[in-house]
Amino acid sequence: MESSTATSGGGSSRREATRQKLYEAAVTLIAEQGFSATTVDEIAERAGVAKGTVYYNFASKSVLFEELLRHGVGLLTASLREAAERTAGEGGSRVDALDAMIRAGLVFIDRYPAFTQLYVAELWRTNRAWQSTLLVVRQEAVAVVEDVLREGIASGELSEELDIPLTAAALVGMVLVAALDWQAFQPERSLDEVHAALSRLLQGRVSGGR
Amino acid sequence: MESSTATSGGGSSRREATRQKLYEAAVTLIAEQGFSATTVDEIAERAGVAKGTVYYNFASKSVLFEELLRHGVGLLTASLREAAERTAGEGGSRVDALDAMIRAGLVFIDRYPAFTQLYVAELWRTNRAWQSTLLVVRQEAVAVVEDVLREGIASGELSEELDIPLTAAALVGMVLVAALDWQAFQPERSLDEVHAALSRLLQGRVSGGR
DNA sequence: GTTTTTGAACTGACCAGTCAGTGCAAAAGT
DNA sequence: ACTTTTGCACTGACTGGTCAGTTCAAAAAC
Structure with a gap:
């Protein structure tokens, strides 16, 4: 056989x-x-x-779509986790790890823009056949960020007042939307420029000179 | 609406x-x-x-949709602009204005979740009939944030190295996605909690204890 | 008496899913 | 060697249903 x-x-x-x-x-x-x-x-x-x-x-059009989703998010979480672990291996701080994950996210979106677009467009819809698949798949991705935040708090590197789930969601959203906007409306920018802008936002270097 | x-x-x-x-x-x-x-x-x-x-x-289903979009984004930008101006009137800093706009955004999304969802789902699609409407409408919303960033830089309150368009897009995205995630996956949180989490992120109080 | 709404019937295009059939390469039979 | 069988992967015409948009006479609202 x-x-x-x-x-x-x-x-x-x-x-x-x-x-x-x-x-x-x-x-x-x-x-x-x-x-x-x-x-x-x-x-x-x-x-x-x-x-x-x-x-x-x-089996059907929506099954094709569901398998597509699982496949794509698998790639993304693997990439994020790899970035976090690599940074840890190099003795970087947890903030460094977050920064590395931002970059990994941008690289992913740069390589698979269509997938990202589709993910964002479908994620918050209700009453759809693949709703449960999406929920699982989102949780996997956000969990990677939450883990790093938790470690950072445990080590005293991040504020204890951080709201882990909300902050993780906001960070993921920031990267997702900034990247899509970059692709769609400011394609002349380089990945490094986008990364720098997000990095600055993350590290609170928005206000105050230099 | x-x-x-x-x-x-x-x-x-x-x-x-x-x-x-x-x-x-x-x-x-x-x-x-x-x-x-x-x-x-x-x-x-x-x-x-x-x-x-x-x-x-x-005239048609898609005309209905286009007018819907224009109507909704009109409400949003009015609300953002009002928040920024109110803060200025009270003698607040530009960072205060950004913070007030974050809250205004959250309040808007809280009141019109469906509109926000639909906007995010359609914004980055290409090859659609209402693509140009969306582009205009996005520009209006982002411009309000860009204006405040520009003022902040002019007054020395914000870093000159800020990349205005990218930062504005990232901020808008952060609020949008955090709010949708809140509604969809963490509805038990209060608006104040969400606002506090985003505020902390904006003001760089993520790292460092307190 | 003008504007707006109703409701139901109709058309024509479009589309998810089906199914009988084709091609082909490896195994079984002789 | 050669023929035959098996079954996987694929094909594309076809079906049954759905839906945007039309039409219009009559009613309701103003």
Whole structure:
């Protein structure tokens, strides 16, 4: 059983390649137009496969979308966690870790702008089929930031008065929105400029000279 | 978006009342489901009018939506500007003004959560009919924040190294996302708690004890 | 008597999901 | 060697339903 061919743990590599193409096609189209306005025919056409293939690989349009979400947020949290751990390994402070995560977030959004757009657009909708998936997926991402805040407070580096969940949400939001705005309305800026602006905001160097 | 029976600029108050009902119905439904997934029949039903009335008052579904956007952002910018000016009148600093605007933003989102949700969901989409409307409308809102930042720098109260457009976008994003997250995932928090958390972030009291 | 609303029927486009069938490569049979 | 079978991956025409937008005569509101 199974056509061997290559490496992958689960299905054949041919199938996996098709799914990948469908992810890529779907993520751009849905980011541009929204879930409901994007047709399965469009997705199939952009992926260069027949419509039937979409349904051969995914149970439905919304299942395709849910798996897409899980896949994407997996990449993001891995990237954030890696940044935090790398900083810790280098003996940096927790504020350094937050700064590194801001940068990691920006790099991610720079590489996968469509995914980010789609995530933000769908996150706060209520009464949707994939609502529970989104909740889980958001919690994973925010938790990484919350962990670092908690460590910072424990070590006395951050104020005990910090409201961890609210601050984490605000930080994530700040990065998300600033990055999307950068892409959409100020694309001439460099990643470093954006990072510097956010860094300054985080470290309270907004007021006061220099 | 709330009645305000009298005052309005133009047509008869009866017609205006109908339009208002349609705005309210549309804003909730579109926030919940997205533009494409919301049908005109649903909007009419929730507003308690006949479908024909929708088309008597608006040329099309997307025109209704565009006017909705303009109307809502008008309220927001008025509210932000009022907060900034009130603070100035009381002899507050520019940082106080920013703080007051954060609160004004939170109050607005608290009162019109559906509108905010819908705005965020649509803002960064490309290739949509109302794209240009959104661009104008975003610029108006961000400009209010930029003005205060500029004044703060001119008076020496804020650092000259501040990147005005990026910082303004980040601040707006921070408030927007923190507020939506509050509504959706931490509704038990009070407005004051959320305001305090954001205030602390703005004023750089994250790191360092107290 | 003018403006606004009603409500129901209708049209035509569009779209998610289906299904009978194709191509093909590896296994089984001879 | 060669034929036949198996089943995976994919195809694309088709179906049943949905929805934006139209129409209009009659009623209601002003």
